[in-house]
Amino acid sequence: MKSAFMITALALTTVMGYAQAPKAGFQVTLSSPQGDLADFVDDQVGFGIGGHLFFDLQGGHALVPRIDYIAYSNDDYDGEAKASTLSFGVDYNYFLERRANRGLYVAAGAAITRGKIEYRDDYDAYYDYSYNDTALGFSIGGGYRFNSNIGVEVKYNTVSFSKYGYDVDAPSLNASFVCRF
Numbered sequence: 001m002k003s004a005f006m007i008t009a010l011a012l013t014t015v016m017g018y019a020q021a022p023k024a025g026f027q028v029t030l031s032s033p034q035g036d037l038a039d040f041v042d043d044q045v046g047f048g049i050g051g052h053l054f055f056d057l058q059g060g061h062a063l064v065p066r067i068d069y070i071a072y073s074n075d076d077y078d079g080e081a082k083a084s085t086l087s088f089g090v091d092y093n094y095f096l097e098r099r100a101n102r103g104l105y106v107a108a109g110a111a112i113t114r115g116k117i118e119y120r121d122d123y124d125a126y127y128d129y130s131y132n133d134t135a136l137g138f139s140i141g142g143g144y145r146f147n148s149n150i151g152v153e154v155k156y157n158t159v160s161f162s163k164y165g166y167d168v169d170a171p172s173l174n175a176s177f178v179c180r181f
Contacts, residue, residue, distance in 0.1 A: 023054040023101075025180035027153070031070045033083075035169035040117060041081050046072035046172070050087075054180055060098035060105075064091040068111075070172070079121040085159070085170065087111040087137065095145075101180070106142045113137040113159045115170055131168075133161035143178065151178045 029048035033041055048070030055063045071084040089111025097103040114134045121127035137159030145151035158171040 020056045020058075023056075023148075023180045024051070025054060025178060026051050027066075027068070027176040027178045029068065029070060029174050029176040031072070031175075032173040033072055034171040034173060037072070037083060037168070037170040037172065040168075041072040041074040041083055042076065044072055044074045046070045046083075048174070048176075054101065056100040058100070060095040060100055062093040062095070062100045062105075064093060064107075064109075065089070066091060066109075066111075070174070078123070079119060079127070082116075082118045083170075084116050085113050085172075087113040087157075089113075089137070089139075091139070093143075101145055101148045104142065104144050107140070107153065107155060109139045109155075111137050111139070111157075111159075115159065115161045115168070117168065131161075131163060131166075133163045133168075135159050135161050141174075143176075149180050151180075152176065153178050 027050050031046035031048055033046060048068055050066055050068035052064050052066035057063060066089055068087045074081045089109050091107050091109035093105045093107045095102060095105040116132040118130045119128060137157055139155045139157040141155030143151055143153030153176045155174050157174060161168045161170060
């Protein structure tokens, strides 16, 4: 894992040498949980926020290192289920107009994701539990930049956590409002 991290860091450092000055930004996200995550929070939409840097690599190519936090919650008659993800990753964007930060683009990325799941039973504390794990996740999607400062993005994220012999499949479909300065 450390060698993969070092190779990725070296590659990013080399590529960043060709980039223009970065733009900082943030995103606000609505997240539709899928798989085991959807079952756990009873398909309740999650809300998220994050920050990123945008590196224009010329010719429509861009790298976007980012951090995202998304939280889900479902309070039903038996108890409260909460789940959250904190992701540190990087996306590659390709703008179809061949000019970064303009118009329609496709995106693919990878992230180290920390997932947390908690359940609190209203009637019996014996059934309360908390679970967290870290895993590598991937995303694919696209977006549209209305101008260099404002855009929207839709991405499908996939990540699976495994701990104590339990596997939790936690993909999500995210729609984000993206702002850059």
